[in-house]
Amino acid sequence: MTRLFNFCAGPAALPEAVLKKAQYEMLDWQGRGLSVMEMSHRSDDYVAIAVQAEKDLRELLNIPDNYKVLFMQGGASSQFAMVPLNLLGKGGIPNYIETGVWAGKAIKEASRYAEGLHIAGSSKDRNYTCTPSQSELQMSDNAAYLHFTSNETIGGLAFDYLPQVDVPLVCDMSSDILSKPLDVTQYGVIYAGAQKNIGPAGLTLVIIRDDLLDQAMAVTPSMMNYRICADNDSMYNTPPTYAWYLAGLVFDWLKNDVGGLEKMAEINTRKAEKLYQAIDSSDFYGNPIAVANRSQMNVPFTLADTALEKVFLAESEKAGLLNLAGHRSVGGMRASIYNAVPEAAIDALISFMSDFEKRHG
Numbered sequence: 001m002t003r004l005f006n007f008c009a010g011p012a013a014l015p016e017a018v019l020k021k022a023q024y025e026m027l028d029w030q031g032r033g034l035s036v037m038e039m040s041h042r043s044d045d046y047v048a049i050a051v052q053a054e055k056d057l058r059e060l061l062n063i064p065d066n067y068k069v070l071f072m073q074g075g076a077s078s079q080f081a082m083v084p085l086n087l088l089g090k091g092g093i094p095n096y097i098e099t100g101v102w103a104g105k106a107i108k109e110a111s112r113y114a115e116g117l118h119i120a121g122s123s124k125d126r127n128y129t130c131t132p133s134q135s136e137l138q139m140s141d142n143a144a145y146l147h148f149t150s151n152e153t154i155g156g157l158a159f160d161y162l163p164q165v166d167v168p169l170v171c172d173m174s175s176d177i178l179s180k181p182l183d184v185t186q187y188g189v190i191y192a193g194a195q196k197n198i199g200p201a202g203l204t205l206v207i208i209r210d211d212l213l214d215q216a217m218a219v220t221p222s223m224m225n226y227r228i229c230a231d232n233d234s235m236y237n238t239p240p241t242y243a244w245y246l247a248g249l250v251f252d253w254l255k256n257d258v259g260g261l262e263k264m265a266e267i268n269t270r271k272a273e274k275l276y277q278a279i280d281s282s283d284f285y286g287n288p289i290a291v292a293n294r295s296q297m298n299v300p301f302t303l304a305d306t307a308l309e310k311v312f313l314a315e316s317e318k319a320g321l322l323n324l325a326g327h328r329s330v331g332g333m334r335a336s337i338y339n340a341v342p343e344a345a346i347d348a349l350i351s352f353m354s355d356f357e358k359r360h361g
C-alpha cells in the first residue's frame, strides 16, 4: 500500500491517522460487534459519538453557548438557498460581497428568494485578484445580513480582514474553516461543506447564533429549516452518520495530535509561505492574486508557457503528486494544501517544480 500526496480541492486529503483509526474501528466499533455505519442514529452509542464530535468542535473553535451547531446535508451549495430562506422571513435586503465563483453562486441562488439583493462590494472589475476593501463596502438600507466567502477555493483568494457592519455576518467558510483560530462571536451564521477541512463529503456544518433561528420564510422546507434542525439535535431525519463520525475523528486529531488551531495555523502559514515563495522566486511560475489576499488553503499557479501545462500535470502525477489541475472553469494548476496535507507534500511539490523548471525552462 502506498499513499501518495493528494492536492485535491475537494473531496480532499484526510489525515492518515484518522483513516487508520476508522479502518481499525470499521468492522467492530469499540467491541460492540458492528460498524458505525450500521448503527441506529438513535442508539446510545451513536448519540455519544455525535455529542463528542460537537463537544470537540466547540472546544476547538471556542463556540459560545448562544450558538447552535447543526450537522446538515446538501453541501455548501444547499446553504446558498438555506441562508436566505431562513433569514429573510422578517423582510430586509440580503447584502453580498462578490469575490469569485463561489460568492457568485451564493448570489445567484439567493436572488431567487429575495427581491433587491444588494451587492455591497465586488472585485469583479479587478478580475477577482483581490477582495474589495472595507472602505469600498456599501450596504443597502434595511439590510438583513451581509454574506461573504472567506476563502474562494477556485480563485485562491482570501479575506485578510473581517467586514465590519451592523447586521449579522454570514460566511461561507467551506474551504478555510478550522485552518486557524476563529472568533465565532463576530458572526451570525458560519457554514461549511465538510469535504475540504472537516471530513468526507455528505456533511455540512452550520454554526448559528440563537437569535437568528426564528426568521425563516413560511415556505422553508422542514429539512432546510435551521430551527427544526436545532430542536431535533440535527436528527430530524437520518443524518449522514458515518461522515459525522469521521468529522469527529478529525476534530479529535486537530485537538490531540496537532495540538489545536493556533498550532494548525502556524503549520498552514509555513506551508503556504514556502509554496508562494517558490512561485514568486521564478519567472517560470506565476500567481496573480494580491499578496495580502493570497489563500493559505488553495494555491493556483500558472506556467509562463501554457503549452507546458499538460506536461506538468502528467509528470507531477507520475511523481506521486495527485490532483494538481486547476478548476475546470479556469485551467492552470492549483495545489490545495488543507490541514491534512502534510508539510512533506509541499516540500515534494516545490522540489518537483524546481526540477521541472530546470528541464523545461
Ligand SMILES: *Cc1c(COP(=O)(O)O)cnc(C)c1O
Pocket (backbone or CB within 6 Å): 010, 074, 075, 076, 077, 078, 102, 149, 151, 152, 153, 172, 173, 174, 175, 193, 194, 196
Ligand atoms: C466546495 C465549496 C462550495 C460547494 O460545496 P458543495 O459541498 O459541493 O456544495 C461552496 N463554497 C465554497 C467556498 C467551496 O469551497
